[in-house]
Amino acid sequence: MGLTLYEKIWNDHAIAHGAGGRTLLYIDRQLVHDGSFHAFLALKQAGRAVRRPEASFATPDHYVPTHNRHPITHPELRDKVETLAANAAANGITIYPVGDDRQGIVHVVGPEQGITQPGITLVCGDSHTSTHGAFGALAFGIGASEVAHVLATQALWQAPSKTFRVTVEGALSPGVHAKDIILALIARIGAFGGTGYTFEYAGPGIRALSMEARMTICNMSIEAGAKAGLVAPDETTFAYLHGRPQAPKGEYWERAVALWRALPSDPDSRFDREVTLDASALEPMATWGTSPEHGVGISGVVPDPSREADAARRGSMEKALGYMDLRPGARIDGLPIERVFIGSCTNSRLEDLRAAAEVVRGRKAKVPALVVPGSGLVKRDAEAEGLDRVFLDAGFEWRDAGCSMCVGMNGDLAGSGERVASTSNRNFEGRQGKGARTHLMSPAMAAAAAVTGCITDVRKLLR
Amino acid sequence: MKPFTTLTAVAVPLDIVNVDTDRIIPARFLRQPRSAGYENFLFADLREADASFVLDRAEYRGAQILVAADNFGCGSSREGAVWALAGSGLRAWIAPSFGDIFFENSFKNGVLAIVLPPGRVTELRAALEAKPGASMSIDLAAQTVTGPDGRVDRFDVDPFRKECLLAGLDEIDLTLRHEADIAAYEDRRRRERPWLG
Numbered sequence: 001m002g003l004t005l006y007e008k009i010w011n012d013h014a015i016a017h018g019a020g021g022r023t024l025l026y027i028d029r030q031l032v033h034d035g036s037f038h039a040f041l042a043l044k045q046a047g048r049a050v051r052r053p054e055a056s057f058a059t060p061d062h063y064v065p066t067h068n069r070h071p072i073t074h075p076e077l078r079d080k081v082e083t084l085a086a087n088a089a090a091n092g093i094t095i096y097p098v099g100d101d102r103q104g105i106v107h108v109v110g111p112e113q114g115i116t117q118p119g120i121t122l123v124c125g126d127s128h129t130s131t132h133g134a135f136g137a138l139a140f141g142i143g144a145s146e147v148a149h150v151l152a153t154q155a156l157w158q159a160p161s162k163t164f165r166v167t168v169e170g171a172l173s174p175g176v177h178a179k180d181i182i183l184a185l186i187a188r189i190g191a192f193g194g195t196g197y198t199f200e201y202a203g204p205g206i207r208a209l210s211m212e213a214r215m216t217i218c219n220m221s222i223e224a225g226a227k228a229g230l231v232a233p234d235e236t237t238f239a240y241l242h243g244r245p246q247a248p249k250g251e252y253w254e255r256a257v258a259l260w261r262a263l264p265s266d267p268d269s270r271f272d273r274e275v276t277l278d279a280s281a282l283e284p285m286a287t288w289g290t291s292p293e294h295g296v297g298i299s300g301v302v303p304d305p306s307r308e309a310d311a312a313r314r315g316s317m318e319k320a321l322g323y324m325d326l327r328p329g330a331r332i333d334g335l336p337i338e339r340v341f342i343g344s345c346t347n348s349r350l351e352d353l354r355a356a357a358e359v360v361r362g363r364k365a366k367v368p369a370l371v372v373p374g375s376g377l378v379k380r381d382a383e384a385e386g387l388d389r390v391f392l393d394a395g396f397e398w399r400d401a402g403c404s405m406c407v408g409m410n411g412d413l414a415g416s417g418e419r420v421a422s423t424s425n426r427n428f429e430g431r432q433g434k435g436a437r438t439h440l441m442s443p444a445m446a447a448a449a450a451v452t453g454c455i456t457d458v459r460k461l462l463r
Numbered sequence: 464m465k466p467f468t469t470l471t472a473v474a475v476p477l478d479i480v481n482v483d484t485d486r487i488i489p490a491r492f493l494r495q496p497r498s499a500g501y502e503n504f505l506f507a508d509l510r511e512a513d514a515s516f517v518l519d520r521a522e523y524r525g526a527q528i529l530v531a532a533d534n535f536g537c538g539s540s541r542e543g544a545v546w547a548l549a550g551s552g553l554r555a556w557i558a559p560s561f562g563d564i565f566f567e568n569s570f571k572n573g574v575l576a577i578v579l580p581p582g583r584v585t586e587l588r589a590a591l592e593a594k595p596g597a598s599m600s601i602d603l604a605a606q607t608v609t610g611p612d613g614r615v616d617r618f619d620v621d622p623f624r625k626e627c628l629l630a631g632l633d634e635i636d637l638t639l640r641h642e643a644d645i646a647a648y649e650d651r652r653r654r655e656r657p658w659l660g
Binding site for chain 2: 018024146154311408
């Protein structure tokens with residue numbers, strides 16, 4: 001029987017075997033950010049050194065302010081950013097610091113710099129590390145103890161996950177995006193439907209997507225409970241990586257591509273679970289509740305908890321409706337919103353900003369709207385094609401790169417009770433600020449919400 | 464790390480599905496070092512909004528076992544969520560399913576995370592609600608949980624994690640025993656994929 005992409009990467013990185021199928025897995029690349037200070041401290045306290053400084057790359061993202069940051073005046077934020085710089089310097093780790101165009105959200109920076117490559121293992125102390133699976137890398141989020149473990153040993157003890165293939169048939173219609181695919185998948189299988197599995201996204205609906213779109217989908221694998229998400233590398237992947245600073249060059253490039261071409265799952269490989277989605281049947285999605293599984297198509301309504309058989313789920317839906325101040329049967333289309341956030345490791349790349357700008361061009365924001373590019377390079381490229389002017393002319397704020405209002409650790413927060421149209425990945429209670437009400441959607445949908453003041457089917461605004 | 468062998472203690476039910484780590488400890492507290500005492504921030508927003516939050520009820524004071532619902536600890540990778548729970552004295556949690564990174568983080572901090580069938584977890588929570596302050600027992604070597612109703616359930620645990628918990632082993636030390644294997648792997652990799660260094 002053939003092997004899946006996941007099994008090929010796993011086998012290639014197995015160093016040793018422990019009890020019960022545990023494998024000591026070699027880790028090729030680690031990304032560290034300004035929230036990694038716990039791990040560096042643990043390492044220092046244990047008197048351990050970093051084994052391979054050249055295998056790790058650092059950039060501040062969670063705590064970094066997204067405006068007025070030269071210098072950073074907030075003492076706690078400055079401390080986190082400076083601590084990362086000091087830890088990188090003390091341990092010989094490459095850093096893209098504030099003020100460098102390459103600084104940004106780790107999951108935008110890694111691919112952009114060519115650090116993320118097919119067939120490698122990549123970890124980071126952040127749950128959205130699953131993003132990098134878009135390149136056919138086995139990439140997953142870890143906690144502080146494991147960050148320290150990888151810094152010290154370049155390896156991790158892991159149990160294999162089961163494999164789950166998500167086949168996307170058909171093509172997306174205008175106004176429907178990668179974010180809608182992943183929100184539809186999570187709505188279908190649930191926020192723990194992928195627990196214990198690594199996804200492989202396959203089929204013509206995935207093959208047709210850009211790298212940016214594939215990253216959006218892999219990014220939210222964790223929101224379905226999956227360990228990681230994978231897309232087999234192909235010509236789209238190679239074209240994206242070619243010439244990136246950390247990608248293999250010259251003769252090495254040819255050798256690397258030859259190895260990468262052997263990575264896709266064999267035709268006779270077997271998956272533990274399979275699901276098929278039809279991209280052509282999807283409409284723009286938005287969430288109504290407080291879990292990423294609470295997604296509904298724009299023509300849909302808020303569901304009725306009394307029709308949910310499972311008591312725990314019913315309770316969760318009722319609580320979500322209370323928190324979100326919504327009633328069963330309410331229409332999603334036309335729901336007034338009070339703030340818009342376009343950014344996060346899910347949707348802050350150039351393609352995302354273009355999709356939003358296309359909707360915004362020539363219109364005015366009716367509510368406060370914030371655009372936060374994923375990296376300094378995304379910002380620079382967006383400005384080169386005038387996207388910043390489109391947003392600024394419409395009354396949006398145009399910021400510097402960082403995680404910003406996705407998690408609010410830098411102080412970019414929504415107010416209590418405010419309803420936010422957000423391109424981020426989590427609509428948890430309090431995630432974007434205490435009492436803030438988050439509705440997840442694509443950048444195009446968030447842009448439509450900004451210019452109409454309510455959740456709106458973006459297809460009505462397309463020219 | 465403190466070994467985990469057997470535990471008999473008050474168990475507290477938490478009947479909320481998809482409890483994410485943002486809720487266990489909101490992001491704004493993570494700026495602080497762990498030495499700030501993360502247990503002080505445990506469920507901060509939930510507790511502020513609900514004075515009768517189950518973890519604050521007198522009957523469950525001193526609880527060391529938490530019986531939760533599906534997908535407990537989903538979301539962010541923040542290990543602070545485990546530090547906050549463990550810091551408040553909890554040493555084991557039981558649920559039908561857990562967030563993957565949270566599950567891993569639990570064992571790294573000497574906490575036993577146990578998966579039991581959804582129906583049984585619902586029964587356990589109901590029994591604990593019916594008899595607030597009741598105790599449960601866990602025997603890691605035997606892989607058994609004894610409920611407040613006296614029923615004994617066997618649970619699965621990865622033998623590697625079990626070994627580490629029973630001995631209170633630091634995983635980094637365990638890995639360093641394979642230093643020669645890691646070095647040999649790196650030598651081979653440098654030949655096969657020199658661009659990875």
